[in-house]
Amino acid sequence: MSETSSGTVAERISRLFETLTHAERKLSNVMLENYPVSGLGTITALAETAEVSAPTVARMARKLGYGGFPEMQTALRTELEATLSSPIAKHDSWAANAPDTHILNRFAEAVTDNLRQTLQQLDLEDFDAVVDLLSDPSRNIYVVGGRISRSMADYLFTHMQVIRDRVTLIPPNSNTWPHYVLNMTVGDVLVAFDIRRYEHDTHRLAEMATEQGAQLVLFTDQWGSPAAKHASHGFRARIEAPSAWDSSVVIMFILEALIAAVETERWEETRNRMKTLEQLFDRTKLFRKFT
Amino acid sequence: MSETSSGTVAERISRLFETLTHAERKLSNVMLENYPVSGLGTITALAETAEVSAPTVARMARKLGYGGFPEMQTALRTELEATLSSPIAKHDSWAANAPDTHILNRFAEAVTDNLRQTLQQLDLEDFDAVVDLLSDPSRNIYVVGGRISRSMADYLFTHMQVIRDRVTLIPPNSNTWPHYVLNMTVGDVLVAFDIRRYEHDTHRLAEMATEQGAQLVLFTDQWGSPAAKHASHGFRARIEAPSAWDSSVVIMFILEALIAAVETERWEETRNRMKTLEQLFDRTKLFRKFT
DNA sequence: TTCAGAATGTAGCATTATTTTCAGAGTAAA
DNA sequence: TTTACTCTGAAAATAATGCTACATTCTGAA
Numbered sequence: 001m002s003e004t005s006s007g008t009v010a011e012r013i014s015r016l017f018e019t020l021t022h023a024e025r026k027l028s029n030v031m032l033e034n035y036p037v038s039g040l041g042t043i044t045a046l047a048e049t050a051e052v053s054a055p056t057v058a059r060m061a062r063k064l065g066y067g068g069f070p071e072m073q074t075a076l077r078t079e080l081e082a083t084l085s086s087p088i089a090k091h092d093s094w095a096a097n098a099p100d101t102h103i104l105n106r107f108a109e110a111v112t113d114n115l116r117q118t119l120q121q122l123d124l125e126d127f128d129a130v131v132d133l134l135s136d137p138s139r140n141i142y143v144v145g146g147r148i149s150r151s152m153a154d155y156l157f158t159h160m161q162v163i164r165d166r167v168t169l170i171p172p173n174s175n176t177w178p179h180y181v182l183n184m185t186v187g188d189v190l191v192a193f194d195i196r197r198y199e200h201d202t203h204r205l206a207e208m209a210t211e212q213g214a215q216l217v218l219f220t221d222q223w224g225s226p227a228a229k230h231a232s233h234g235f236r237a238r239i240e241a242p243s244a245w246d247s248s249v250v251i252m253f254i255l256e257a258l259i260a261a262v263e264t265e266r267w268e269e270t271r272n273r274m275k276t277l278e279q280l281f282d283r284t285k286l287f288r289k290f291t
Numbered sequence: 292m293s294e295t296s297s298g299t300v301a302e303r304i305s306r307l308f309e310t311l312t313h314a315e316r317k318l319s320n321v322m323l324e325n326y327p328v329s330g331l332g333t334i335t336a337l338a339e340t341a342e343v344s345a346p347t348v349a350r351m352a353r354k355l356g357y358g359g360f361p362e363m364q365t366a367l368r369t370e371l372e373a374t375l376s377s378p379i380a381k382h383d384s385w386a387a388n389a390p391d392t393h394i395l396n397r398f399a400e401a402v403t404d405n406l407r408q409t410l411q412q413l414d415l416e417d418f419d420a421v422v423d424l425l426s427d428p429s430r431n432i433y434v435v436g437g438r439i440s441r442s443m444a445d446y447l448f449t450h451m452q453v454i455r456d457r458v459t460l461i462p463p464n465s466n467t468w469p470h471y472v473l474n475m476t477v478g479d480v481l482v483a484f485d486i487r488r489y490e491h492d493t494h495r496l497a498e499m500a501t502e503q504g505a506q507l508v509l510f511t512d513q514w515g516s517p518a519a520k521h522a523s524h525g526f527r528a529r530i531e532a533p534s535a536w537d538s539s540v541v542i543m544f545i546l547e548a549l550i551a552a553v554e555t556e557r558w559e560e561t562r563n564r565m566k567t568l569e570q571l572f573d574r575t576k577l578f579r580k581f582t
Numbered sequence: 583t584t585c586a587g588a589a590t591g592t593a594g595c596a597t598t599a600t601t602t603t604c605a606g607a608g609t610a611a612a
Numbered sequence: 613t614t615t616a617c618t619c620t621g622a623a624a625a626t627a628a629t630g631c632t633a634c635a636t637t638c639t640g641a642a
Contacts, residue, residue: 014412018519021589029513032412037372040331043630053591058631069630081328094410104418107548108410112403119385119399127395151446158439159536243551245450252543257398260534312619334600344621349601
């Protein structure tokens with residue numbers, strides 16, 4: 001069944017993806033992105049959408065096992081007909097070819113519900129206020145996470161580090177935390193993640209930080225961490241999932257939206273920093289060659 | 292609103308049906324019978340199916356208010372696209388009280404699109420096979436990430452560590468990687484994250500690991516990492532976002548679904564390990580009180 | 583760096599699709 | 613039946629699509 005000349009167009013693309021060239025991959029993505037409609041126009045239109053040349057499209061049709069572009073198009077039409085005429089259009093499931101009960105579909109359902117509910121109750125003023133805080137170059141930013149949410153803290157830190165300076169990731173070991181609190185002054189910002197089970201140490205850290213005059217931005221779940229009473233701004237994300245654990249997807253989502261907003265706010269500087277960073281990476285590579 | 296030049300093709304046909312001639316009605320029936328696929332081929336093919344001549348088809352396209360047959364065909368494609376692309380009701384806006392243009396809404400739109408497209412082309416057999424690999428207690432699991440995707444690797448590691456033993460997180464510093472490869476044997480599994488810009492070191496690690504007989508499970512983006520040629524199983528996630536960076540939300544999603552599936556597969560042991568872990572945490576706290 | 587080989591795009595051509603023209607068939611009224 | 617009219621399809625004219633050959637660019641190895 002690993003023959004080239006069998007299966008749907010999409011399957012063939014996936015199967016051969018590794019053997020495809022750069023331009024062909026670009027084309028594949030366009031075709032899969034709006035499948036199968038994008039492949040039903042003229043070869044020229046498809047080529048233009050994918051920003052490749054028409055011959056590239058024709059060549060790929062050959063690679064996929066068709067006699068030419070029109071033949072592939074006919075295959076697409078036939079597929080489409082089969083899909084549309086099947087009794088219950090299978091657009092109900094997220095992952096095609098999987099039953100509704102497959103974990104992927106159940107998860108997709110849960111995650112989009114979480115996202116919808118979270119966004120519905122999310123306070124935009126809070127969001128914008130946090131963007132302002134994180135964009136302010138005069139403030140020191142500290143980031144801290146818990147046992148699981150440490151990865152989220154790390155993710156935020158990695159990105160913020162590119163956007164601006166004065167960002168510190170507080171390590172997991174709470175023994176060292178007082179040293180960090182010692183340096184916090186009025187106007188500084190502590191971004192903390194506290195998802196159930198809530199960690200007592202995080203609560204203490206939040207308390208100490210606010211006492212020093214720092215502002216607390218707290219990421220927590222729908223039940224709310226006890227540290228929330230110290231928070232200037234908070235995000236309560238829905239984290240339910242068909243699993244023994246909670247889902248961090250929505251938190252990741254808010255993080256990325258925040259990062260994007262801050263990056264826009266400080267675009268000039270961000271761009272310069274990214275450019276410099278590129279150069280530094282290049283020099284690192286050079287350095288490695290000599291070792 | 293009874294103008295000729297508005298509404299879908301089907302609506303226009305219905306509206307004008309009374310004024311259509313004999314041959315045109317024959318044609319209409321064929322078009323509506325297998326709507327809209329039958330209208331997506333060539334004018335000749337459609338004419339033959341309906342047992343009318345090509346000019347009849349062209350004339351009807353004009354009657355329906357289009358400039359010609361190709362124009363009508365474009366309209367059909369556009370309709371189809373609209374139908375297919377909103378299997379899950381598109382929200383006018385996700386975050387209430389925010390304009391569509393707010394970064395939160397734009398991000399929500401992008402992320403759900405990414406999720407839908409990724410799931411559509413995700414290979415279920417691959418998914419299930421990876422679940423089996425990660426559930427197999429006799430295999431050593433190694434996890435490694437790149438500069439940004441390190442957080443994802445970390446997240447997977449943290450959870451897998453609870454579910455099973457023999458899980459190792461390979462640190463970011465590639466100098467130490469050979470030591471880890473040294474220990475890999477046939478049947479071991481390396482889970483690697485390689486999102487653009489693809490890291491050369493990751494590619495090398497994948498190569499070395501597979502040469503040792505390890506199986507590679509690769510998380511990459513829609514363009515495909517060069518390391519993919521060594522992978523036994525791969526996940527290509529869509530990562531587009533309205534931001535200078537890529538979105539990791541979909542990758543996080545797949546990770547969590549994987550974790551949930553593995554946890555289900557090994558539920559007995561997972562539950563015991565979680566229980567034990569709880570007790571260990573309690574003892575840690577106790578220990579701290581004495582210091 | 584240089585060079586070979588692959589990948590990609592440009593241009594022109596053959597092919598195919600679409601439209602126009604026009605002749606014949608069908609239809610209804612006188 | 614005739615006549616005027618519309619409808620329809622065959623065939624030619626026009627337009628476009630898709631393919632081939634070739635030139636250029638890119639990539640990776642020596």
